[in-house]
Amino acid sequence: KSGVALVAEERYAEPKEVEKLVITPVMKELGLAFRRNQKNVVEALEAMNEQEAMEMKxxxxSKEEVEFYVCTLGKNVCIKKNMVSISKEVKKEQRRVFTPSVIEPAFGIGRIIYCLYEHCFSMRPNKAGDEQLNVFRFSPLVAPIKCTVFPLVQNQQFEEATKVIAKELTSVGISHKVDITGTSIGKKYARSDELGVPFAITVDSETSVTIRERDSKDQV
Structure with a gap:
């Protein structure tokens, strides 16, 4: 609506001779033939590509007239030889004017996160095989929580060891989640998997831990 031409231009270092297609509608003849539809016919004629124009010519x-489809009218019209002039001319040009191809993706970080969720989501049966558990298989590089830390059983010494490990993880900048609830170890693993946490550290005693990998469920 602004009237600004949405085109770009490239200026040549030296003028170039370019063969141009010239379509010249004869306004008087078109006006007499089509009256109020003249504008639609003129626009359709001028919009022809080179192949269409040369075929019409x-x-x-050979036949003095041709059936021509005007999309804005939704029908064919009869174009006679005296209504349009079609030719090719060699002209010198200082620049090339063109409509650039523009790729303008419009999405925010939310859509990227949704794609990440969908790509990483999966389900697998529990140990008994009677329930499907949700698992987010986030890569350790992108997982918001890198590991969970929890004691094998509710025990004061185990919980103290858990807090020591959590403090060490914090000091080296590893994001983690501590779970010292009385939930069973299997449910803690399932809860951790559903959050997409790649590793789980289970405190087995005051001096030993078990590290479990989420996807393979291997433990060391």
């Missing part, structure tokens, strides 16, 4: 020279 050949038909007009």
């Amino acid at each position: 050949a038909t007009l020279e």
Whole structure:
């Protein structure tokens, strides 16, 4: 609506001779033939590509008239030889004017996160095989929580060891989640998997731990 031409231009270092297609509608003849539809016919004629224009020129020279489809009218019209002039001319040009191809993706970080969720989500049966558990298989590089830490059983010494490990993880900048609830170890693993946490550290005693990998469920 602004009237600004949405085109770009490339200036040549030296003028170039370019063969141009020239389509010249004869306004008087088109006005007499089509009256209020003249504008639609003129726009359709000027919008022809080179192949269409040269085919029309050949038909007009051999048959004096041609059936021409005007999309804005939704029908064919009869174009006679005296209604349009079609030719090719060699012109010198200082620049090339073109409509650039523009790729303008419109999405925010939310859509990227949704794609990440969908790509990483899966389900697998529990140990008994009677329930499907949700698992987010986030890569350790992108997982928001890198590991969970929890004691094997509710025990004061185990919980103290858990807090020591959590403090060490914090000091080296590893994100983690501590779970010292009385939930069974299997449910803690399932809860951790559903959050997409790649590793789980289970405190087995005051001096030993078990590290479990989420996807393979291997433990060391």
